Amino acid sequence: MISAPLMVDDMITYRAMYKYLDDAVHAEVLDFPGAITCGRDLEEARRLLRSALADMAETTLQHGEPLPLPNESATDPESDLEEPIHLLLQAATHVVELPQDSPA
Numbered sequence: 001m002i003s004a005p006l007m008v009d010d011m012i013t014y015r016a017m018y019k020y021l022d023d024a025v026h027a028e029v030l031d032f033p034g035a036i037t038c039g040r041d042l043e044e045a046r047r048l049l050r051s052a053l054a055d056m057a058e059t060t061l062q063h064g065e066p067l068p069l070p071n072e073s074a075t076d077p078e079s080d081l082e083e084p085i086h087l088l089l090q091a092a093t094h095v096v097e098l099p100q101d102s103p104a
Contacts, residue, residue, distance in 0.1 A: 010089045014070050016049055017079035018042060029053050029085060030074035032067075042081075053087055 014035075019026040021038075025045035029035035035053045039045030060067055067087075075082060 012067065012070055012087045012089065013084045014053065014068075014087065015072070015074040016046075016083050016085035017076045018045055018081040018083075019076075019078060020080045029056075030076060030082070031069070031071040032056060049085065053085060057087055057089070 014032050015030040017028055017030050024038050024040060025042050027037050027039065027045040027049040029049065029052075032053060035049065035056045037045065037048040037052045039048050057067055
């Protein structure tokens with residue numbers, strides 16, 4: 001049996017928005033539905049949003065669904081700050097050679 005890992009890296013850039021509230025910062029990825037969070041301050045909101053985006057992407061891929069396409073023109077007129085947010089995809093695939101008599 002031969003097994004060889006294959007690593008593939010790909011980066012996708014989405015649009016993040018932040019809205020300052022009275023005692024928190026609302027954060028969401030404008031072009032990735034469901035990637036939403038809230039933090040005490042901008043730093044925490046950014047950290048939580050990166051985590052939410054990674055979790056949403058992983059769940060989407062595990063369900064065999066494609067990731068949403070980035071939309072560079074995505075915007076929210078009510079946001080206080082918009083900026084790029086990067087998602088690094090790292091896929092590991094193991095290729096295995098099965099013995100001749102193994103069922104396919």
